[in-house]
Amino acid sequence: MLAYLFVVFAVAVRFLPHPWMFTPVTGSLLFFGARGQRRQLWIPFALLVASDIVLTTMVYKYRLEWDQLVVFAWYAAVLWLGTRLDKNAKPLPIVGAALASSISFYVVTNFAAWITSDMYAKNLGGLMMSYTLAIPFFRHAVEGDLLFTAAMFATPVALKWIEQHFAGEHGSSATA
Numbered sequence: 590m591l592a593y594l595f596v597v598f599a600v601a602v603r604f605l606p607h608p609w610m611f612t613p614v615t616g617s618l619l620f621f622g623a624r625g626q627r628r629q630l631w632i633p634f635a636l637l638v639a640s641d642i643v644l645t646t647m648v649y650k651y652r653l654e655w656d657q658l659v660v661f662a663w664y665a666a667v668l669w670l671g672t673r674l675d676k677n678a679k680p681l682p683i684v685g686a687a688l689a690s691s692i693s694f695y696v697v698t699n700f701a702a703w704i705t706s707d708m709y710a711k712n713l714g715g716l717m718m719s720y721t722l723a724i725p726f727f728r729h730a731v732e733g734d735l736l737f738t739a740a741m742f743a744t745p746v747a748l749k750w751i752e753q754h755f756a757g758e759h760g761s762s763a764t765a
Contacts, residue, residue, distance in 0.1 A: 592617075592625035595741050596633040600640045604648075610730040615667060615690045616737030622671015623678060624745075630668050637664050656701035663694055678742070687738035691731045699723045 599617035614637065621633045638661050645651050667690045674682055699719045702709075709715035 591741075591744060592621040593632070595620050596636055599633075599737075600636050603640055603644060608729050608733075610726045611733035613733070613737035613741070615687060615694075615730075615734040616739075616741040618664060618667040619671040619674065619683070619686050619690065619738055620741040622668045623674040623742075624676060627672065630672075634661075634664050634668060654705060656698075656705045659697055659701040663697060666693070680739075683738060683742050684735065687734045688731070691727070691734045694730060695720075695723060695727045 595613065595617040599613040602612050603614070618633060618637075622630065625633070641657065641660060642653065645653055645657065670686050670690065674686055700716070702723075703711075703716045703719040706719075709719045
């Protein structure tokens, strides 16, 4: 149930004011991949694609371009990466998955922007400029990805601890 709630939260946050690229999208995709039902991996994918389409065409008033397919493929890749994390994943693989997701998004989407946009010269200098100008956004993405991924993967652990703590408290007071 948490996996579904985190995806809905991630979609909702995208429609609220927030620092650019500081969203729970990566955390929700990794968590759903790790904890959601495999047969329903299409749900977070479809919700994020639909939210992208709505944001792009209705909110930002841009046309959908082919480079948006790069983002859609990235959603699928991060979901798959999440399936590689088992239910009892340790912090290091979780942090590694979040960082790999941040870095891959930065690399592939800025490369796609360089290819499709007229903003950058079609040479190595233009490619480097597309990466350089995106560094402030990358910083926000890494911060958000690490924070939200850690919070989402820590939530079931915290809920279990709370449940055990209160169950133990009620159990010991009932016998006294």
